[in-house]
Amino acid sequence: MRTLLAMSVFFAVALGCSRGVRPTGPGTHPVAKGTVYSAPSGESVSVVPLLPLEERKYLIQFQVPGDDHDGKVLLHTATEDGTEFWARWRGRNMRLFQERKSFRKKSGDFMISRVLKDDVIHVKPDAERTAALKSEDVQELYLRQFADGTLARGEAFDKAFWSRDHDRRLAEALKALNTSCGASVTAAITWDAVPQKLLDDGEAIGDYCARPLEALKSLCDESEEARRTVQAKVKRVDCRAGERFSGHLEADTVQWSIAPGADSMGAEQISQFFMDTL
Known part of the structure; x- marks a missing residue:
């Protein structure tokens, strides 16, 4: 018993020294037994409740290769019904893990949200991996990522990160246009002419x-x-x-303006603009 106690004290002191001052807050609260949810394709999340349970705080470790939050342990807050888990990532509050509701009831269909992709990964409780899960290991990884700045960097607003999402949406539409028209049109969002507030507010710049x-x-x-x-x-x-939403043609370049929050142009109006202009 004394040996175990001494090891615990040594570990706590060493851990505190490694990061200067030991952090405080929900992420450092005692942990309860967690659950692992996995997909046949290999992706998984380890969901670890923090005590007291009524505060609805969770540490969730993501194993989603290729995604932005892969390998991270993020502090989440669950909704009252326990079906949605929200965390701060890239400057936004995001629902990164959830259980789908059917007619306001839990469905048993769990989903990991993909960042910068318009899809989700369906996962199920994994009994074998849950039995092997050590909640303390998930918390220790969270504390290391907290200490080395990984989480602070990930939680900060990142204009370039969100710009890539809108650029992706534009690239998809451009590829479809060139395929249908047999053309070699190029397209770009002039980010220097887009106020950061539109990104902060989550406006659908790429769609517009x-x-x-x-x-x-x-x-x-x-x-x-x-x-x-x-x-x-x-x-x-x-x-x-x-x-305002508008367009004009300069030589062989279409200059297109968007104004989120103003009256938008419908598909027919935009088509008519091109029929009148080209």
């Missing part, structure tokens, strides 16, 4: 900027004449923030 590309694709799908026109007259689409 993709709309003119989608309109051109639809026109090409409907008409061979439209295909020839796009091939001849459109080489680039530039998207930026403006006072």
Whole structure:
């Protein structure tokens, strides 16, 4: 017993020294037995409750290769019904793990949210891995990542990170346009002309900027004449923030302005703009 006590004291002192001052807060509270949820493809989360349970705080370790939060242990707050788990990541409150509700009841369908991807990973409780899980190990990893700044860097707002998500959305629409039109149009979001507040507020910048590309694709799908026109007259689409949703043609470049919060242009209006302009 004395040996175990001495080892515990040594561990606590060493741990405190390694990070200067031992952190305090929900993530340092005693842990309860956790549960591992896994997918057939190998992804998993280890969900560890923190005491007292009524505070609804959890440490969740993610094993999601290729995703931004892979390998991280993040402090989550669960909703009152215990179906949604929210954490701070890249400057936003995100629901990274949840149990789907069906008619307001728990369904047993658990999901890991993908960051920067429009899908989820379905997982199920893994009895074998749960039996082997040591909640203390998950907490220790959390404390190490807290101490070395990994979590602080991940929780901070990252303009470049979120910009990539919108650029991805634009690239998808551009690929579809060029396929339908047989063209080699390029497109970009002029980030220097997009206020950071639009990113902070989670506005769908990529979706707004993709709309003119989608309109051109639809026109090409409907008409061979439209295909020839796009091939001849459109080489680039530039998207930026403006006072209203609008577009104009400069040489062979479409200058497209978006204004989230203002009256948007519908698909028919955008198509009509191109029919009138090209």
